[in-house]
Amino acid sequence: MNFVKSLSFLIIALILQQTVVKLISIGNIRPDLVLVVLVAISLRYGTVVGLFSGLFIGIIQDVYAIETLGANALAKCLVGYFTGLFDEKVLKIMPATKIFFLGIAFFLHDLVYGFAVNLSWPVLAEALLRYSIPSAIYTLLLGALVFYFLIAPARTEP
């Protein structure tokens, strides 16, 4: 049931990513709303749900970029799994720590993606500097809002 709920959130996030987020992008820099939701889901429901949710949404993204088929799926399932290790049911995590996890997840995702598509070190380093860091900052700002309004109220529930 949690998996279905997670998929619904991710599909909504993907639709928003393809429509609304395009409108708030600054040049090539745009927040990764799908990653934010994936991290939030993994922290909430754990490794297995995070893993399969990441795989599923990664495959959907990959289907639209045939040349790199599997790269997004690999990056997102790893992010979903490792973020799920810090399951909120097991650990009590401060909101600031969640933002930190999101930043780590963002870099892990881009690193794995870069390796999966066989980017050379200089290209990968340049991509990380020119694209990943600004996008990560933008994503963290968006993530802070999502965590503050969606996750924090849920944590206060009895």
Add this chain to the structure above:
Amino acid sequence: MNFVYWFIRLFTAAKGVASLLICLLFCAVLLSMQPTEKRIFHEVVITTFLWPVQAILSRVNRTVLVSRENEMLKRQNMTLRVENDFLRQSISLQPRSQELNAFQESIGFSLKLGQISGQDPGRYGTAWVIDLGEKDSVFVNMPVLTPKGVVGKISKGFHSHSLVQLITDPNFKLSIMCQSSRFKGILESWKVGELAAQFPVEAQVVVGDTLVTSGMGGVFPKGLLVGVVTEGGLGTADMADIVQTVRVKPFQNPHLVEEVFVLKRQPSWIVGKMEADMQTSVPDSSRLNADPLGGVR
């Protein structure tokens, strides 16, 4: 039942390590696919369980695209409309422009063509702003006319624009002459937007006579067309034994003017002297109204 239980246990045990390995294996398979196999995978996924998502995305994207296209078409339409108006304006200007050029050649004076860029917003509309100024050597008291006749004079000059005082301004008085009988008189505003001329009572001025500038007053040269007498016997009874007043219809209707000529002619020395006298002396309304030379105010 046991099979399902063990299956779920396998996927969830030890924080889902088995699931992770299966997923990694699946991703490795995807990454190692040949381009043709990737294409087949893409086709299958797109046309089966991704179809609803695809439909939603397409619809939303189409709506966004249509909205943007609509905005772009609106801007394009506005640009074309402005361009069309500009071209229409240019076409309508051409006959007038030819007429103005012919007039400029025929009159013999040095003329400067100007566009009317503003009008006195008051009810009487007695002043215009034209796009000629001191940078075009246009100065105060230069006559302003059209091919049909006199319309006013420059009352104030600025660097790149000037104010034109129209002959319909109640403060404007112009020394005129009946073209046939050669009697001289004063043209002034009669009612709002109408003109009247005062002649000596013995002057032979009849309806239909053409009035031209007399050349007295130092501002307007002699012989410029002003208007035609349309009605006689105006004025108050107590003045009837001294002057006769006639209604004048100007040759140039001020409401139909878009371009004017400024006659680049310095006013006579007497005009400058009068203005200097008026500035130094104590203002006297009766003296100002007398205005022996006419046309200078």
